[in-house]
Amino acid sequence: MISYLRPNADDLPYVDDHGLIVSVMVLTHFVLKHTMDKLMESKRYAKLSLSFDGHISMLAQGDCSPGELAAKLGKSKQLCSKTIKELENLGLIERRKNPEDSRSSLLSLSRLGRQLVADGFKVTSELDRQFADAIGEERLLQLIAILEKLCQNLGLVFPASYRVLALENTDTTLLRPTRLNLMLPQLDNYFQQALLSSLTEKGFPGLKPSFGQVLGMINRESRKMQTIAAVSGVSKQAIAVIAAELELLGYITREPDLSDKRQFILSLSPLGQKLVEESARSVAQLEASISERFSPEENALLDETMRALYLLVARAYNSPSALSANIQQLSEKLLNELGVSGAKALAKQLMTITREEQ
Numbered sequence: 001m002i003s004y005l006r007p008n009a010d011d012l013p014y015v016d017d018h019g020l021i022v023s024v025m026v027l028t029h030f031v032l033k034h035t036m037d038k039l040m041e042s043k044r045y046a047k048l049s050l051s052f053d054g055h056i057s058m059l060a061q062g063d064c065s066p067g068e069l070a071a072k073l074g075k076s077k078q079l080c081s082k083t084i085k086e087l088e089n090l091g092l093i094e095r096r097k098n099p100e101d102s103r104s105s106l107l108s109l110s111r112l113g114r115q116l117v118a119d120g121f122k123v124t125s126e127l128d129r130q131f132a133d134a135i136g137e138e139r140l141l142q143l144i145a146i147l148e149k150l151c152q153n154l155g156l157v158f159p160a161s162y163r164v165l166a167l168e169n170t171d172t173t174l175l176r177p178t179r180l181n182l183m184l185p186q187l188d189n190y191f192q193q194a195l196l197s198s199l200t201e202k203g204f205p206g207l208k209p210s211f212g213q214v215l216g217m218i219n220r221e222s223r224k225m226q227t228i229a230a231v232s233g234v235s236k237q238a239i240a241v242i243a244a245e246l247e248l249l250g251y252i253t254r255e256p257d258l259s260d261k262r263q264f265i266l267s268l269s270p271l272g273q274k275l276v277e278e279s280a281r282s283v284a285q286l287e288a289s290i291s292e293r294f295s296p297e298e299n300a301l302l303d304e305t306m307r308a309l310y311l312l313v314a315r316a317y318n319s320p321s322a323l324s325a326n327i328q329q330l331s332e333k334l335l336n337e338l339g340v341s342g343a344k345a346l347a348k349q350l351m352t353i354t355r356e357e358q
Contacts, residue, residue: 027184034127035127079210079238094107140305146294149293149294198285210242218268253268
C-alpha cells in the first residue's frame with residue numbers, strides 16, 4: 001500500500017515531487033487511514049489496524065485459504081498468519097475446514113466483518129463527497145473518467161460490488177463502493193507491483209509491497225520502530241517482522257536506541273540507499289509510460305487534479321482534526337520513552353507552563 005518513496009505525514013506539505021504515482025499512493029493511504037480512524041470511533045471497531053485492509057478487502061471478494069491469501073497480498077506466510085490470528089481474535093473473520101483439501105482451511109468474513117466492509121464503504125462515500133466539494137464535482141468526475149481509462153488500458157479488473165451484510169437487516173446484499181475509492185487501491189497495487197518487478201530486474205531481490213512501510217519512513221533519516229508503526233497505522237509487531245526481513249536482505253540496519261534499550265532505530269544500509277535512489281528512477285520511467293496513454297489535455301487535467309487532491313490531503317494530515325490522533329501517537333511514544341513516572345513528571349511540567357501562559 002505504501003511506496004518506498006511515499007513521504008510520511010509530516011513531510012507531505014513540503015514535498016514538491018508528487019507525480020501521479022506518489023499522489024495515488026498518498027491518497028490511498030489517506031483514504032484507508034481516514035476510514036480506519038472513523039470506524040475506530042465506534043467501540044465495535046476499536047482495535048482496527050491498517051494492516052487489516054488488504055485481508056478484509058480480499059475476503060470481501062470471496063473465501064480463500066491462508067496460503068492463497070498470503071500469495072494474493074504478496075506477503076510472507078508468517079506475517080499473514082499473524083494478521084489472520086488478530087482478525088480471528090477480533091471476530092472479523094471465520095475459519096472452517098476446506099471441503100476440497102482436508103489439510104487446509106478456508107477463511108471468510110464473519111457477520112461483523114461484513115458489517116465492517118459496509119460501514120467502511122459508507123465512510124469512503126462521504127469522503128468522496130468532501131473531495132467533490134473541495135475541487136468541484138465536475139472536475140472530480142473528469143478525473144474518475146481518466147482513471148477508469150487508465151485502469152482499462154492497464155487491464156485492471158476488479159469487482160463492481162462486494163457481498164456484505166446489509167446495514168438494515170441481517171441478510172447479505174450487494175454493495176457498490178464509489179468509483180474513485182474502488183480504483184485507488186487497484187492502481188496503488190498495480191504501481192507497487194510494477195515498481196517491484198522493475199527493481200527486481202535491476203538487481204534488488206526479495207522485495208515485497210509491505211517493505212514500503214519501513215523504507216518509506218527512513219529514506220531521509222533514521223527512525224525508531226515505534227514511530228514508524230504509529231505513522232503507518234500498523235502494530236509495532238508487524239513493523240518488527242518487516243524490519244527483520246529487510247535486515248536479513250541487507251537493506252537496513254537495526255541498532256538499539258541508546259536512550260531506551262527497549263527500542264530500536266532503523267536506518268538505510270548502503271544497499272538500501274541504492275534501492276531508494278533506483279526506485280526514484282523506476283517511478284519516473286513508469287510515469288513516462290503512463291503519460292503516453294493520454295492526450296496532452298488529459299495529462300494536464302490528471303496532473304492538476306491529482307496535485308490538488310494531494311495538497312488537500314497534505315493539509316488534512318496536519319489539520320486541527322488530526323490533533324487528537326497526533327496527541328495519542330505522541331502520548332504512546334513519550335510513555336514508552338519516559339516510563340510512567342517520567343510521563344507524569346512531564347504532564348506536571350506542561351500544566352505549569354500552560355498556567356503561566358494563560
